Structures are given as C-alpha cells and as structure tokens.
Amino acid sequence: MKTNSKLPYIFIAPVALLLFLFSYLPMPYSAYLSFHKIDIATGKYVFAGLENWTRILRDKNFWESCSNTFWFALLYTVIMLILALIVALIINSKIKGASFYLTVMFIPWVISEVIVGYTWKWLLNPDYGVLNYLLGPFGIKASSLISETGYAMLGTVIVYVWRSLAYTAILILAGLQAVPNDCLEAASIDGCNKWKAFTKVIFPILSPTILIVTLLNIINAISQSGIILVLTKGGPVRATETLALYLYKEAFMNYQFSGAATMSIVLTVINLFIVTAYLYLNKKNREVIS
C-alpha cells in the first residue's frame, strides 16, 4: 500500500466530480420539493411546511406500500438467496456443463425491464397465456400469479428472481472461490458428509459474501419499479404496490413531484437503515469468524 502519493486523489477526482455534480448537487432540490407544494393559481411552488409529510403519513396507501415493500424484499431475498446458493454450490462442484448453464442463466438479465414485464405478462395471461395451458393439467393456475391478490406478490418475486438469479449466483460463486480447497479435503478425510462440510467449513467463510449479496438484493428490490409497473401496475388492487412503485405513480401519473420527493427521502432513509444494519452485522460476523 502506498501512502504518500497525491495520485489517488487525481485518480478519484473524475468519478467524484461527476457524482457530485449529478447526484449530490440536485439533492437539495428533493428536500426543497418536499417542503413545498404547487399553488394552482400561479403554477409556482409555495412553502408548505410539513404538509407533504403529514399527508403521506396519514395516507393508508403509503403504509400499505411500505408493508408491501417489506414483504416483497423479504420474499425476494429469501427465495433468491436459497436458489442462488444452490446454483452456486452446484456450479462450484464442477459438474458437466457448468459453464453452459451459467451462460444460459444470464440471458434473462440482459433483457430490459419493460420487455421482461411484457413477456411474462403474456405468458401469464388468463385467457391466452401458455403457462396456464402447460401447467393446467397439473392443477396449477399460473395466471393467478398476476390476477389474484394472494399470489400476485409471489408472481412478481418469481419474475424478478428469473431476471437476476444468474447475477446473484455468480456473486456467491465469487465468494465460494475464497474457500480453500484444502479445507474441504481435510473435512472429507475427517469423514464429514457434504452437509457438515457445508455448515462448518463453507458457510462461515461464505458469510461475508452472503451478507453483502443480501444487502445488494434488498436495496435492489426496494428501488425497483420497472417490472412491477408493466406486470401488474401495482395490482391487483394494490397487492404489489411497493413504495418505489407508489413513488413512480405519484410522479408520473399524478404529477405531484413534491409528494414524490417526500417519498424518495423516505426511501433513502430506509436504504440507509439497511446499509447501517449491514455494516453492523458485517462487523459482528467478522468477530464471530475470527
């Protein structure tokens, strides 16, 4: 590690400058917006104090969207982690065709959100959807994944998982590379079966990776609105209306940017909480490992 050079500042400068100009400088505007509202008579913003804040805190839909976001993030993270972990472990054990599988799994990730939404919407169409046709004989009504309030959340999660599974799997796979092979060999010589090897050897080393993958997943899930917008528009009846979607609608359907700004501040605060939780857990985890 070099310590005396001025070089790092020069290296970081362009990135920092761009971020400052395009991400930090506009921020006060959001704060400004959240304390102002439009005066219809003049069409300009006037000071509104805490009006925007009290309005969303009184809004039942806002709280519902927060709860939806929570469940969505939970469901998404759990399903994603389990699947990605399994996939990563399988690929790591170098079965035949691992590279092929990995490449194929990445294809959904390359597709834009709008297309993903429309493709799945057509697949799950109650009248013409091919999934209804294929899964019908098994007693599964695939279209309830977008038409029934009880299942819509699951449907959305499935589509998101479909899109980003490869991405998460490969992040975990990267973490798996840090598990030294000799540890595993020692474990199998000692007579451990695969399960013990997993819990005692792999998991502890993998835990920092899992933590950060969880973090990235949750934050991603919370900020996403593209796919849900096309797939269900937050429906049926608000079942899948997350905070990000509610924010989007406030901005692009009601044109209330002050309301949207207020909500984006809430979203940012939530994200900060999650990051703090992550940093805390990461520290604790490190202590446990060492």
Add this chain to the structure above:
Amino acid sequence: MKRKKIISLLLAACVITTTALTGCGKTDNNTAKSNESTKESNSEEKTLTLMHYFDPSDTQDPYSVGFMKLIEGFTAETGIKVNLETVPWNEIESKLVMTNQSGNPTCDISWVSSQKLASLVNAGALLPLDDYYQDLDTSDFIDQALDAATFPGDGKKYLVETSVHSRGLWYNTDLVQNAPTNWSELIDTAVVSNNPDENIYGFAAYTPKSYDPCELYLGPFTWSAGGNLGNDNGSAAWDNTSTQKAIQLVADLKNEYKVMPESCFTSDRSEILETFLNGNIAMLLEGTFAYAPIMESELGQSGKIKFAPIPGENGPAPCFTNGWSMAIPSNSKQPDLAWEFVKYMVKPEVQIEHSKFDGGLPILNASYEDEFFKTNQYPEIADNLKNNSGTMDPFVYYQEALESLSTVNMSYAIDPTQDLEKMLSDSALEFNKKYYAD
C-alpha cells in the same frame, strides 16, 4: 502484441468518440441557434414546437399521414413552421409537467388527454386559456368540449379539445342480435351469448384500478341509477346505493354469471380489444378511440360490429366523454404562436379532416353534417354523444378519486365475499380525510 491491440482500440475509441460528440454537438448547436434567431425576429419564419404521440416517419399509420397534411395546411396558411416532438402517448403529460417545472418546457403546445386536466393543473403545468377563449367563437362548440376544458377547482379553461371520444357498447352481430338497452337485458344477452366451450365470453370491460373503469362504466351505471360519484366541491360521494348497484352488477357478471374474461382485470386494454376482434367476446364496453382498429379488423370490415349506448338501469346510460386536447405549458415561450395553431384546429374544415383519421368526433356541431359521419356506425356514435352524454363529477383530485373508487370495484369483483357497502363508505371517508380534512 497485446499492448498494440489495446492502444489501437483506445485510439479507435477516441476517434469515434470525438467524431460522434462533435458531430452531434454541432448539429444541435445549429438548431439551438436557429431556434433562438427565429424567436427573436418577427418577420422571419417562426417555428412552433408541438408535442404529440404520433411518429411522422410512420407512413403506414393513417393518423401520421393525416396529421402531417394538417400541419402542411397550417404552415401554408400562417407561414409558421411546426417542429414535432414525438413522445409515447402515455408519457406526454409527465414530460410536459417535468420540463415545464424546470422552467424550460420542451414544447410550446402539447397534445394532452383531457382526463389528465385536473392533475396537470394541480401540478401547475398549464396556462389558463380564458383570455384566449374570448377571441374564439365557441357558439358552435358542443357542450362536452367546453366541459372537458374547464377545471372544476377554479372554473378556468385550460384546454381546447380537438375531438370527442365517447364510450359505448360495441357488439358482435354474429353473437348478439339485439343490443341490450338496460341491465337485465345486458345480463340476459351476455348469458345467452356466453359459450365457454368455444372460448366465447358474453361481456368484457377493461377494469384496472386506474380511472378508466369509472369513466367507462361505473360513472354511467351510477348516474343511470340516479346517483353521483362526487359532491360539488369534489369530495367523495360514492358511498350510495346507485354505485353499489353498479359495482354489484359487474361483480355478478364476473362471478355469478361468469360471462367476463379474467383478463379484464389483468390485461392491457388492447389485449381485451384483440380478443373481441377475434370473435371471442360478444359485447365490449369500450371507447370510440377503439374505432379505427375495430373498423380495420376483419369483423369490422364485414360490418359485423355495431355500436350501441351503454345500458343503464332502465334505459341508455349517460356516457362519459373526453378527448385529446391542446394545452399550452404555463412556461411556454410562445403562447401566442401556440394559439394560432389552436385557432387552426377548430376551423370547421380542419375539424372534419381531423376526425376522419382521428376516430373521435368533431367538436363543432356543424361538422356533423358532413357525409363522412353518416355511415359506418358514426350516426350511432354521434347520436349517443348528443343524447346520452354526461360529465364526470367535478373532482378536483380527479385521478386520485377515481382510482380509489376503481380499487373498490376491482377488489370487490375479485373477492365478492367482502362487504361492499362498508368498502364504499370506508374509501369515501378516507379520500375525504386525505384531501378535504379541513
């Protein structure tokens, strides 16, 4: 070897980058400069920027072709050039608001949907047009056009409608002999024409939780039963028996009589229309903006699709009307120039030409005399418009109000075990608490 490769790649990248950036930078600088100069000089050519959703390069689209002719006519008449900005139709208003709020609206005049009037005014995006209206002869305007232009919150006019769309019952004469004229006939006709074995549904209506169902049928049904959705000040009034009956009707059609496809609740409007045009739906409640695709379809071409008024409780129900309208952003730099275009669009001959490719009806009474509107279901549509139209209740928070009601409607249709009366009164209470708390 590798290094040389890297260097050549980087060099190539640099060359491409600089060419692209400077090349494009230049052309845009030029247009920016020429726009500035045209704005300043009065005797030189003036350019008006119009924001619309059609694509002028799409020569397959009759709307594009027709509209470009209108623009040519405008330029020929007034000498003002029109610069077109194409934005997807469901993003026009948001782009208008966003760019207007930044102080530099991207256009001088824009096509907007009249249903978005309240939201646009609440966002401070539109210029009040009452002063301009003074110079306009509106004596021949149909009532609906003037109603749609007025914001209930302050009574000012912010739009000029370009054509009027109404809503009605489109039906397939292969499956339906006589259009129903009231609710009980509607149920009977739907049940009779429903045929699950051949995948034919008796009745369909787009039912998302946005404002559309209220405009499409909840409003009309409620009004035909003697009720209102909102009070004069824009607060919610939909917790009444008429609305209850309306919602119950639809829920029954779906759950009890099972004549409605589930895709009414999940699919896009156009998918439902496609299903109808494929002969799989007997009756479809839809607006006249579906006129063009309907008439172009096989069924439409063979004259098998007809239009009838929306069945109300005891007779035809008042239908809701709206239309694409012209609006001027509140920060527009050339409002006078924009108004020139407005004046052109409301000329009788232009109205007729416009309606021909637009599918909506003209806003001038006299235009209906044109031969074009005497065939192809236009008489039925015009008749419905003249005799059966109603206006939406005066909601100041239009989208929010209608969405609350549509949500109840959708929720009840999906799960009819709920207490509809309570749902209606709860949602009305909540809406009023949120917006009319004082």
Add this chain to the structure above:
Amino acid sequence: MTKSTLNQRTRISRFCFNAICQIFMITLTIFMLFPVLWAFLTALKPNNLIYSYPPVFFTDQFTLENFSYALQAQNIPRAAINTLLLATLTAAISSILSMIAAYAFSRYNFKGKTFLFAFLVVPMLIPGLTNLIPLYSVYSRLGIDNTYIGLILLYIPGTVSFATIVMKNFFDSLPTAIEEAALIDGCSNFSVIWRVVLPVVLPGASAIFIINFVTIWNDFLITLIFTRTNEMRTLTLTIYNMIGTSTVKQGPLSATAFMTLAPALVVFLIFRKKFISTMLDGAVKG
C-alpha cells in the same frame, strides 16, 4: 468395509449427487429460457395465431411480418444505432473512470479514504427520480439536452458507483507482487500501470463494460426526459411507442422486444468468458 465397497459407495453417491444436480440445473435452464423462446415464437406468428387458445407452438404459418412491421413503422435502425453508440461510449468511459478510481482505492492509503468511498456509495441508495428536474433545468438552459454528450454525462454517474466497488474488490484480489517487482526494477508509477496492471485488468474491465452496457442499453427514464427528437430515440423508448393508443399488437411488440435484446445479448456472449471469470475473481469480498 473393504476399500472397494467404500469406493463403490462413494461412487454411487457421487453419481446420485451429480444426477440430482443435473436435473435441477436442466429444470432451471428450461425455466430461464422458456419465456425468451416463447417471445421469439410469438414474434414469428401471424396475429390470429397469437390470440388463439389453446396456444399454438409450431405452425407452418410462421411469418416475418411482425419483424418487418416493427422495422419500418418505428424507425428502428436509427434507434438501434443511437442506443448502440450511447451504450458503448458510456460503458467505455464509465469503465475507464471507475477502474482508475478503483485502483486508487485498492492500492493506496490516503486521508479521507473511507469518506470518499462512502461518498461513492451513497448515491446508489438514492432514487434518482427527483434529481431529474433540476438536471433538466440546467440541461435545457445549456442547450445540451437531446445531445449525445448530454446523455452520456447523465448515464455515467448512475453506473460509476457500482462499477468502482466491483473493480475495487477485483483489484484487492490481485496480488501486488508483480507491481512491486516492476517498481523495484525501476519502472515509473505510470509505466507500472500501463505495462503491468492494464493487461491483467482487462477481464475485469470487460465485466464492468458489460454491466454498464446492459444497464444503459435498457435505460428508459433518462432517455424519455432528455431526448426530444426522433433521431435521438433509443430502442427502449421505441418499444414504449409501440404501445399505441388502444392497440398493442403482441406480435410486433415481441418482434421489437427481440430485436432490442439481441444486440445486448450478442455483446454479452462476446464478453461472457471474461465477464464470468472476473465476477468469479472477486467481485464481492465483504
């Protein structure tokens, strides 16, 4: 137990394990690819066969009419060129900038390092929606909206945070021995970077390039607000336009969707080996 039975046992259990894994992965692959395949089939079907139930899988009526409709109706070639240009340039610039920054974070210790790193990460937590209004205000006054350079400047900050984090981890996992050796041998700092680091870093760079490319290729919001003319439209925007006032034909929609995803897919396939190996080499290490 004799050695041979032990071996047999392990071999059988190995076989079972492998078999289960294969079945699982094959099922997963089908799950991943089926929607894409279906979209492709839909794009090839004429309209009446798309809206039919039971669904039609293969038919002799396959047609290219959806593709040709999409191509001519929406000025796709121009949109494709735009999106390609924008995505490539932005991804390239963003990758280079974030690599440089990541190198600094990885190889140097300096005052304010944690602060600067946090500075980099925080924008990822903030939904950028409301930022767009003041940015548009500035852009339109400067006259740089609806230009390539304007768009590029907007895209870069969105991609640079994550890219730097990934690259930093990548650099962290690279042994510094080679660089130190080179330094000892008398190379200047710059020369070290140029000759030693750069070649090794190329896989990492391609990974970041792909991520950025795909992100920008699929961007919608920024392009919507910050482009004005048809010449500047991107493919994602074109898809939105396909959804006409009351008719979205599933056929042309699928066709356009496919044409949109194809180039991104091609870029991915070209770089996939490097991409995968970089992500494996330490995209994420706590």
